[in-house]
Amino acid sequence: MFLAPAAVLLLVFFMHPTLQTIWWSFHGGIGLEPSRFVGADNYVRLLTGDPLFLNLEVWPPSGALVNNLLWLALFTLSPLGLGLSIAVLADGVRYERTLKAVIFLPMVISATAASVIFRFVYSPDPTIGILNAVLGALFPWLEPVPWLGRRSVVNFALIGAAVWIWTGLATTVLSAAYKALDREVLEAANVDGAGPWRTFWRVALPMLAGPIAFVAIALVINGLKMLELVLVMTAGGPRGASRIIGFTVYWEMFNNSRAGYGSAVAVVMLLLLVPVIAVQLRRVGREER
Amino acid sequence: MATVETRKISKFYTHEQAAVDGIDLFIPEGEFIVFLGPSGCGKTTLLRMIAGLEHPTAGDVLIDDRVVTALAPRDRNIAMVFQSYALYPHMSVFDNIAFPLRARQFAKAEIPGKVRWAAEMFGIARFLERKPRELSGGERQRVALARALVREPQVFLLDEPLSNLDAKLRTSARDELQQFQRRIGTTTIYVTHDQVEAMGLGDRVVVLSQGKVRQVGKPLEVYDEPADTFVAGFLGSPPMNLIDRGSAILGFRPEHFLPIEARETGNDAVRFTFRVTRVEYLGADRLVYGMLEGGAGEAKVLSRLPSTVPLPVQLGERHEFVIGRRDLKFFDRQTGLRTAPIPL
Numbered sequence: 195m196f197l198a199p200a201a202v203l204l205l206v207f208f209m210h211p212t213l214q215t216i217w218w219s220f221h222g223g224i225g226l227e228p229s230r231f232v233g234a235d236n237y238v239r240l241l242t243g244d245p246l247f248l249n250l251e252v253w254p255p256s257g258a259l260v261n262n263l264l265w266l267a268l269f270t271l272s273p274l275g276l277g278l279s280i281a282v283l284a285d286g287v288r289y290e291r292t293l294k295a296v297i298f299l300p301m302v303i304s305a306t307a308a309s310v311i312f313r314f315v316y317s318p319d320p321t322i323g324i325l326n327a328v329l330g331a332l333f334p335w336l337e338p339v340p341w342l343g344r345r346s347v348v349n350f351a352l353i354g355a356a357v358w359i360w361t362g363l364a365t366t367v368l369s370a371a372y373k374a375l376d377r378e379v380l381e382a383a384n385v386d387g388a389g390p391w392r393t394f395w396r397v398a399l400p401m402l403a404g405p406i407a408f409v410a411i412a413l414v415i416n417g418l419k420m421l422e423l424v425l426v427m428t429a430g431g432p433r434g435a436s437r438i439i440g441f442t443v444y445w446e447m448f449n450n451s452r453a454g455y456g457s458a459v460a461v462v463m464l465l466l467l468v469p470v471i472a473v474q475l476r477r478v479g480r481e482e483r
Numbered sequence: 484m485a486t487v488e489t490r491k492i493s494k495f496y497t498h499e500q501a502a503v504d505g506i507d508l509f510i511p512e513g514e515f516i517v518f519l520g521p522s523g524c525g526k527t528t529l530l531r532m533i534a535g536l537e538h539p540t541a542g543d544v545l546i547d548d549r550v551v552t553a554l555a556p557r558d559r560n561i562a563m564v565f566q567s568y569a570l571y572p573h574m575s576v577f578d579n580i581a582f583p584l585r586a587r588q589f590a591k592a593e594i595p596g597k598v599r600w601a602a603e604m605f606g607i608a609r610f611l612e613r614k615p616r617e618l619s620g621g622e623r624q625r626v627a628l629a630r631a632l633v634r635e636p637q638v639f640l641l642d643e644p645l646s647n648l649d650a651k652l653r654t655s656a657r658d659e660l661q662q663f664q665r666r667i668g669t670t671t672i673y674v675t676h677d678q679v680e681a682m683g684l685g686d687r688v689v690v691l692s693q694g695k696v697r698q699v700g701k702p703l704e705v706y707d708e709p710a711d712t713f714v715a716g717f718l719g720s721p722p723m724n725l726i727d728r729g730s731a732i733l734g735f736r737p738e739h740f741l742p743i744e745a746r747e748t749g750n751d752a753v754r755f756t757f758r759v760t761r762v763e764y765l766g767a768d769r770l771v772y773g774m775l776e777g778g779a780g781e782a783k784v785l786s787r788l789p790s791t792v793p794l795p796v797q798l799g800e801r802h803e804f805v806i807g808r809r810d811l812k813f814f815d816r817q818t819g820l821r822t823a824p825i826p827l
Binding site for chain 1: 534535536555556557561562563565566567569570571572573574582583586587630634
């Protein structure tokens with residue numbers, strides 16, 4: 195009875211769109227309402243006939259799926275590593291609050307605004323792009339790099355911007371968790387003969403496993419869903435080199451008006467998210483016990 | 484084994500208030516010494532400075548005649564048992580006990596034997612595979628002790644290690660702790676606010692208040708011959724009666740204040756007229772509350788009578804009570820320090 199409102203909301207706003215997306219993914223046609231039933235054609239084309247999504251003909255393989263794997267690796271590990279380092283190193287330092295506020299700041303501005311900022315940062319014109327300006331000042335022989343216009347660096351540039359945004363979350367969560375650690379346990383390690391390094395790796399880090407897993411899962415999910423940064427900064431370019439799954443869903447549906455094909459990409463994204471969600475549910479279940 | 488010494492050691496958290504104020508102590512090899520005082524008296528801060536977990540504002544710590552003030556805790560060869568036990572929650576009991584050995588680069592082959600030896604010392608060998616959260620409070624305390632013991636440190640520091648145990652367990656743990664210390668003979672510093680623990684465990688007791696040492700002595704000395712009114716009022720339950728007598732404060736223990744019939748009277752006894760207002764039965768003893776009359780006005784005092792001594796007086800009545808002359812202590816009114824007896 196008391197679950198009814200939640201159940202209705204879940205059905206209307208979650209189950210229905212999910213099922214509809216799966217249903218649409220078996221359809222073709224142009225427009226926002228796909229018309230023609232095409233069976234598994236969308237999936238076959240997506241995985242074998244769409245070099246912008248998955249191209250195994252070249253080495254290294256390319257396409258949105260491969261780009262997204264790069265995102266998952268770097269976009270998950272970098273904020274975690276940076277956030278943890280800042281949380282531990284800044285702990286108890288005089289300017290800790292200011293520092294953390296500055297690092298958290300990108301989290302509160304919209305991803306679109308952040309994207310615009312980073313288009314300026316990455317601009318190949320050194321009078322606009324601060325990154326090229328700094329590099330030019332340090333290494334005068336370097337040519338300005340078109341960060342968003344070169345296939346080999348565009349994904350790293352986008353991930354860099356995303357890391358800048360999300361390190362704030364990682365720092366905030368991990369710093370709070372680090373402060374909540376039982377000080378006496380860390381002191382006991384010191385008395386027991388452990389140096390700072392051993393204390394961190396053998397005592398503090400294992401005790402932070404829960405919050406680290408939480409941040410990692412949040413990052414994985416956001417890395418798989420990522421859209422705005424790519425849309426605003428490169429629109430998937432140059433020549434599709436910076437496409438990722440979330441962007442492809444949007445682009446196929448709303449730019450190419452291929453709702454069926456876009457739905458198929460969305461279903462692939464869902465399938466990739468399922469194991470992550472399963473891990474998270476298991477973890478939550480374990481913590482509640 | 485080692486000696487421990489503090490020289491004029493102080494800790495100021497703010498400019499006005501000293502947590503520890505210029506304490507000089509010498510602890511000989513193998514002694515079991517107890518820091519006793521109310522909460523906030525500086526006893527834990529003093530212990531943490533000896534451990535190296537707090538840096539003194541002034542003064543030095545010496546272990547075995549070597550100044551260790553600048554050394555990190557891990558370089559002092561001490562072991563500490565924390566009030567919360569501070570076990571590593573993600574490690575098994577075995578790994579907890581092995582941690583100090585691994586941190587000190589003991590040979591791998593040596594570790595299991597040493598862990599087993601320490602675990603058997605405290606009867607926890609069958610829990611080695613368990614995690615701390617699967618253990619009871621008493622078992623955790625033993626793991627913490629085993630972890631402290633395993634590498635045979637020079638000095639043991641114990642910060643209220645029994646305070647998280649229930650009363651019954653505490654009594655047996657106290658007994659075990661003392662036997663264990665006698666057996667290994669390691670210099671031990673024990674911090675507590677519980678005077679029963681202090682009296683029962685310590686070779687000597689250091690009574691602290693407001694960052695200063697009030698008295699150092701054997702348990703009986705600090706109990707029988709308190710150095711000042713603070714020690715007199717802090718030790719004993721109920722504490723010493725302290726009554727105003729002009730320029731001095733007169734102190735006597737409730738158990739020394741007895742009805743005239745219960746004591747051989749002679750030249751060495753001082754008589755008082757006592758009006759009984761209330762009697763509390765505590766099983767083995769009775770606490771008799773009342774007013775001391777005559778002389779320099781009334782004063783509230785209390786007497787503690789063993790249940791074997793009859794109480795020959797009704798509520799509201801007056802009766803002659805006596806105190807042995809030797810059991811009367813005198814304190815200076817201004818400083819609170821012990822003074823020579825004055826005529827009453």
